[in-house]
Amino acid sequence: MTDEGTFCLVLHSHLPWLPHHGAWPVGEEWLYQACAHSYLPVVDLVRRLAERGHRDVLTLGVTPVLAAQLDDPYALRGLHDWLGNWALRAQYAAGRWRGADPLLREVASAEYRAATGAIEEFETRWRHGFSPVLRELVDGGAIELLGGPATHPFQPLLREPVRRFALRAGLDDTRLRTGHTPAGIWAPECGYAPGMEHGYAAAGVRRFLVDGPALHGDTHAARPVGDSGVLCFGRDLEVTYRVWSPKAGYPGDPAYRDFHTFDHPTGLKPSRVTGKQVPPESKRPYEPELAAGAVARHAADFVATVLARLRALRERHGAPGLVVAAYDTELFGHWWHEGPAWLAAVLDALPGAGVRVTTLRGAIEAGHVGAPVELPASSWGSGKDWRVWDGEQVSDLVSAGAALQDELLALPAGPGDVRDPARDQLVREALLALSSDWAFMVTKDSAADYARRRAKIHGDRAGELAGLLRSGQHERARRRAAELRATDGPFGRLDARELWS
Structure with a gap:
């Protein structure tokens, strides 16, 4: 076969983080829609491809x-309730129409078929959570798992x-859930500041x-960043x-389902883009x-686009090249109803066209590593700089985040041999307040009031505990921390002692 x-x-x-934080159009409804229409x-x-013997199907980032x-x-x-309600809404639609x-x-x-299928899938494989499902795919080599910081902060703005x-904390949490510490990460928002690669190297991120x-x-190969030994992969935007x-x-x-047009009595989307x-x-x-x-x-157009790009890279560099196409998982099924079917068609067609389909790890093993590079400050947002997360529209969030970090770090270290639940909760609230999601939603005017409220809720809680x-x-701090845990649910592995160690 041609390479x-x-x-x-x-x-x-x-x-x-959405549990206990509202319903449609923001809050938990997002989580249930994304799980039902994309993650499942x-x-x-991927599981079906793995059962057919496929390995290194794709690289999957799951934020802690x-x-x-x-x-x-x-x-x-x-989620189980939501899936049942989806089936009921479909039954109601059958009568309504x-x-x-x-x-x-x-x-x-x-x-109705999709809803009942999702219920069966959930009850058969997902009822104990995502981690057992994910671990099976990682253990079997079907995917490469990417991790990341605990609460998806825009890292360049962190002390x-x-x-x-x-x-x-994020890498440790992933290891506890899946038995694997990721060697790679999708940095939140692809945010980068010069020097961050050394922090990655120290944490074991390769x-x-x-x-x-x-x-x-110039994304035809992975590139070592400076002298750190850490490799960066660039999204091929042309593809x-x-x-x-x-x-x-x-x-x-025009043929695809329209995401924005609802039949409000049923909550379904019965229209095509038109x-x-x-x-x-x-x-x-x-x-x-x-x-x-x-x-x-x-699917055919995409395969042709990948082939054209790879042939152009071979002509330019004199060797087979690399194309990295990267997307939010939620695009496939949630935003784009037909996305999973398109994915299946592409992953089936590319190998037959002579293209090696693999993971980032597999690309390194295949030799797609180029010369070292010095990276500029960057992100994947508007302008490819930091304006979405550090612009004028969100200057108040940025200032509040900086002050919160300073307040956090100014606290004296607690007893090193005993965990303090109040400090654990304080760190949890601070990291949730520093999530990049709030600035993104404000800058893009997507539920901006909700985003500001969430940032303030977590920031105020952290300030109160501090x-x-x-x-x-x-x-009193421990009692307050217990109240917050009871009302907002558990979250991941956060041992605050490690912040001051």
Whole structure:
């Protein structure tokens, strides 16, 4: 078979900490939708490929804050209820659309089949949480698992001790859940500041992802960062943007299901995109056969795009090249209903076209490592700089975050031989307040009020606990910490002693 080069698909699974923090259109509904429509079908796709003997299918990042939610009994009960409600809504839609367009009746039937299938999948494989499912795929070599800092902070804005602690806590949490400490991470928002690679090396991180412009588009191989020995992989935007870009991509095709158009009595999405300028009330009903044709067409187009890119890289560098296409997992199924079917078609077609499909680890083993590089400050956000997380719109969040870190680090170290639940809760609240999600949602005006409220809730809680500890009210601080744990649920592995050690 022709060696056209290597393709790595990298998926990043992340949602902010949501249990006990509201329902649709923000809060827990996000978690349940993403799990039902993305995580269950994407993981099922990988499992089926593994059963057929495939290895190194893709590289999957799961942030610790998401893993904690998908293992949390509260969230699992809520998801099970949500899946049951989805089936009920589909049954209601069947009655509501009786006598209507046959295409609408087919939507109701398809939704019911999908809901009952998801319930069976959950009850069979997911009822004890995501980690057992994930561990089986990692143990079997089907995926390479990426980790990251505990609560998805924008790392360049963290004080060095806080950054070090957040990364170590996240890696340790992943090891406890899956039995594996990731050797690679998808850095939150691909945020990078010069020198961070040395912190990665000290934590045992051997590879991480940056956006293509940080490498000036030269993404044909992994690159050692300075003299650290840590490798960076760059997203190939020429290929990645074919699927999803700030302005275009396959999901906008008129045949695909429209994410934004709801039938509000049922909560279902019965329309296809139809046209970008078509108002919701004029959208045409969804047609599965039409969508299936678009999936086949777009899968073929993507494979051709990857081949063209790899051949251009071979001509330029004189050797087989590497393409890294990286996306949020939630694109496949949640935002883009047909995304899992498209993924299956692409992963099936690429090897037949002579392309090696593997993980970031597999790409290194295949020799796709280039010369050392010095990286600039960067991210994958607007402008490929830090403006989304450090811009004028969020200057108040940035200032509050900096003050909170200073207050945290100014506390004297507690007894080193005994864990203090008040300090553990304080660190937990501080890291949740520092999540990059809040600035992103404000800058992009996506539930901005909710994001500001969440940042303030966690920041105020951290400040309250810090004040009690600072004034010597340790017993009162422990009681308050217990109240917060009881109302907001458990989260991951955070041993605060390590911050001051």
